[in-house]
Amino acid sequence: MNRHRFKALIRRSRPGTGTTRATAPRTRLRTRDLLTEAHAGMLQRPGRSALTALGTVLGVGTFVAILGLTATASSQIDSRFNTLVATEVTIEDIGGESAEHLANSFPADAPSRMERLHGVQHAGVYWHVSVSGRNTVTAAPVGDGAGGEEAPVVAATPGVLAAAGPAMAQGRIFDAFHQQRAEDVVVIGSGLANRLGITTLETQPAVFVGGTPLTVVGIVGDVDRQEDLLLSVIVPSTTAEKYWGGPSRGERAKMLVSTRLGAATQIAHEAATALDPAHPDRFKSIPPPDPRTLRGNVSGDLDQLLLLLAGICLVIGTVGIANTTLVAVLERTGEIGLRRALGARARHITAQFLTESGALGALGGLVGTSLGTLTVVGVAVARDWTPLIHPATVASAPVIGLATGLLAGLYPAWRASRIQPVEALRR
Template structure:
C-alpha cells in the first residue's frame, strides 16, 4: 500500500512543525498565527485555478449585493429629481361648491387664470372640465349625414392656460390663446392618436372636427404632454365656446384648475389658491398639493429593493455552496497530508482552523473583488444614463465582511470533516 507524500515545500513545513512537536509535550502543541496564515496561503496558492473558481461564486454574490444597493440609491435619487421637475411643480384646484354644491354650477370666476397667474411662482394656470354631451353626439371629421364614421370621444372645455400648464409638444399647428377664448371661437386642439383615427394628417387644408352638429376648426395636433396625458385622447375646445354651446359643468363633472409652478413653490401656491380665487368664499375650492417625494420614492423602490436583495441573497448562497463543495473536495484530496500533520502532533482544532482560514480567505477575497465590480457597475450605468452615481459608504465597508462571513460559513462542515480524520486511517490510504 502506497502513502501519498506531500510536495517538498509541504514536507519542509511539516517537518518544521514536527520538530516543534518533539520539543514540547503533545498536549501543549499549538499553531501560531503566522504558521496558520502561511499554511492557508500555501493551500490556496497550490491550486490557483480551483481557488479562483471557488471564489467566483462569492464575487458574483457580493458584486450583485453592492450593485443592487448602489443602483437602488442611484435610481431613488433620479426619481426624486424627476419628481421635483414635474409632479412637484403641479397643483390641482378642485371646485367643491362649498356646503351647497347644487347651488353653484361653476365656482371658478371668469378671470381665474389671471388671479392665479398673479401669485408669485406660478408659470401657467387654467380651468377645465369635461363637456357633457348628448348620447347621439359623436366626434367625426365630417358633418353628420355625410357618411363619416363617428366615435365617442371626450370633449374638454379649457382655458388657454391649461394647455400651457400641460407642457405640450406639438406635432403640427398651435394651441388656442386668450384671443380665441375671449371671442369664443370654434377651434380645437386634438392629440395625434385621435387625429390618426379621424384621418386628419395635415392642417394645411384647415380640417374640422364635428361634435354632433357643431364644427370646430383644428388648429393644433399635440404629439405629447408632460402633464395630464388624457388630453391626448380628447378634443380640447376653448372654455367660452363650450359654455356658449353646452353650458357650464353640471352634476358631478365640476370644473378643476391645473397650475404649473416654479420648483419649490407648489405647496405655497396650494395654500394661497383658494383665497386668490374667491376671497369671500375660499371654501368653494380645495387645492391638492404634490405628494411628499420621500413617500413616492419609498412606494416606487420598496418592491424593487426586495426583489433585487433576494437575487443577491441567492447569489451568495450559490457562492457559499461552491466554496463548501470545493473545500470538501480539497479535504478528501489532502487526506494523506492531514494524516501526516496529525501524526506529527497537529490537533483537530488546528486542522479546523487551517481549513476555515482557507475558506474565509477565499470568501474575503471574493468579497473585495465583488465590491469593486459592483461599484464599477453602478458608476458605469450612471455614466451611460447620465445619472449621478450614489453608493452608501456603509455598503462598501460591509460587502467584504459579507464575503468573509459567507466563506467561513461555507467552510464549517469541510473543516469539521477534516478534523475528524484519524492519522492511522489517513496514512493507510
C-alpha cells in the same frame, strides 16, 4: 518529523497491535504557515477557485450596485420632485352648501385671477366631457377612418396645456384667440394620433368627436404633468360648452396651477379666496406632498425590494462556496489524513479550510465591490446623473464577502476535521 516517529503514530492508531502507544508531541500552526497552506490549496485548482468566488462576486456586486443606484436614483427623484411635483397645485370644485344650483363654481376669469397671485406661472380650468354617453373619436366620418377610438375628451382653457409643460411633436397648442372665439380646434396626444393614423398636420387633418369635426392644430409628444393628456382630445372649454355644455355635477371642473419653486404651499392656501372671496368653501386646494415623506416612502420601498434581490444573490454565492469547498474536502481526504498523521490537530484542519473559504469570499467581495461601483458610475454617466455611493457601503461590502465565505466554509471545515488519519490513508 522523522520516519520512526511517523511509524509510531501509525502503530498508535491501530487497535490490537499490542504496541505501547506513543505520545504525540503538541503541534502548533503558525499564522504564516496557515496562510501559505491556504494559498497553496486555492492555487491547486485555480479555475475552480475562481468559479467558487464568482457567487460572492455576483452577490456583493449586486449589493453595492443596488445601494449605489438606489442612492443615485433617490437624488434624481428629489430633483424631479422639486422641479415638477413641488410646483403643482390642483384645485377642485366641490360646490359647497351655497352653490348647490351651480354645475361649475369657477368664475369665467378664474385663470387670470390665479395668475395674478405672486408665484403662479400658469393656471387653467379643465373637465372631462361626455359626448352622448360615448367618447368615440374618428379620423373620418366615413370609410376606413370611421372605425374610431374610445378616448377621453377634455375641455380646457389654454392655461391647462401651458401648466402641463407640453413638448409638441407637431403644431402648437391653442391660445386665447381660439378660446375667445370658440374655434373648432383640438390638440391631441401622440398616443391617440398614432392610433388614429394621423402622422402629419400639413394636410390640416380633422377628428370627429361625436360626429363634430374639429381641426387638429397640434400633437403633444410629451408632458411634464397630466400624462393622461397624451391619450386625450383637448378642446377649448368654450368650444366644448358650445357643443356639449359645461361640466356636469358628476364630473365637476378642476384647475391645474403651476407655480415657482417654493410657492406651491402658499398658493394652495390663497387659491380658494382668490377665486371667490365670498364663497371660498366651494373649492378644495390640494398642495404638493411633503418631499421628505415622498422620498422616504419611495426609497424605502425600493431599498426593500432590491436588497431582497441582493440577499438572494448572496445566498446563492454562499451555497456555491459551501458546495465547492465540500467537494474539495472529499477530494483532499488523503492529504488531510496525512496532515493528521503528521501531527495536525482537528482545529488546524478547520482553520485551514475556513481560511481558504474566507479568502475566496473576501476576494469575491473585493471584485464584486469594484464591479458594483463601476456599474453605478456607468449607469450614472449614461443617464447624465450624479453617482452617489455611501462610503460605508464600499467599506462593508468586502467584509460581507468575507463573512459569506466563512459561513459557507463552516460545515466543510467541520467535516474535514472529523476525518480520521488511518481511514484517510487507507483510501
